[in-house]
Amino acid sequence: MVAMTRKRKHDEEEACKIKTTTLLVPPPTPTTRQSPRLAKKQKLDYAQTALPLATPPDSTYGGDSPEATTTLTLDLPPVKKAFNKRVHWTPPTPIRTQASTTLKRGRKWEIFFGREIKDDCAGVTDELLCDFLENEVTARFPQGSTYTGATGQWSRTLDDGSTVVVKEGTTVVFLVEFEGDDLRKVQSFRDLVAEAARAYKSRFNQDAVLVCEIECLMDFI
Known part of the structure; x- marks a missing residue:
């Protein structure tokens, strides 16, 4: 009876001892492209992974035989994977556009009508300007015209020979014509533009009327 009591006491003392276990992690396998610096770092990480693990027994016993419950918590450093990532360039998808528009040969005229009168x-009031555009411009160019208001300046020579900069309101009239290769049609349209400019100069006692003729490509789209 005494021998059995001593044996049970010995078993309880052995169960209460803290068992220490060493976790062995296999060393990393070096790769052919591994640099010496990376190999040294992996050896250091391997040395730090050999951690002592304690397995404390449970303090509560049931029955005649004591049982120990062990909880293992292991924190390992994250594994770093070195790899080369290739970036492949993908060309952008072409945007489909409509067929290019073929423009026709044409000419544009610009007539600058000053609003000052000596x-x-x-000066030239809005009523006088509307009357002129109706009877002198629209009558000559029934196919259409565009006009807009502007502010211009020019140099005027006085009787004593000195010059002065004159600023005045201006109305610009835009005219267009498809010419093609018919030069006679171009000359006819040019004469009508000159007639409208001379009519304005004579009616409102202007020093001059500026006319611009521009070759261009155009079409109604």
Whole structure:
């Protein structure tokens, strides 16, 4: 009876001892492209992974035979994988556009009508301008025209020979014509533009009327 009691006491003392286990992690296998610096770092990480693990027994016993419950918690450093990533360039998808538009040969005329009148402070009023555009411009160019208001300046020579910069309101009239290869049609249209400019110069006592003729490509789209 005494021998059995001593044996049970010996078993309980052995169960209460803390068992220490060493976790062995196989060393990393070097690769052919591994640099010496990376190999040294992996050896250091391997040395740190050999951790002592304690297995404390459970303090509660049931029955005649004591049982120990072990909880293992292992924190290992994250594994770093070195790899080369190749970036492949993908060309952008071409955008489909409509067929290019073929423009026709044409000409554009610009006529600059100044709104100042010598010895008349009122100048060319809106009523006088509308009447001129109706009877002199629209009558000559029934196919259409465009006009807009602007502010211009020019140099005027006085009687004593000195010059002065004159600023005045201006109305610009735009005219277009498809010419093709018919030069006679171009000359006919050019004469009508000159007639409208001379009519304005004579009616409103202007020093000059500026006319611009521009070759261009155009079409109604």
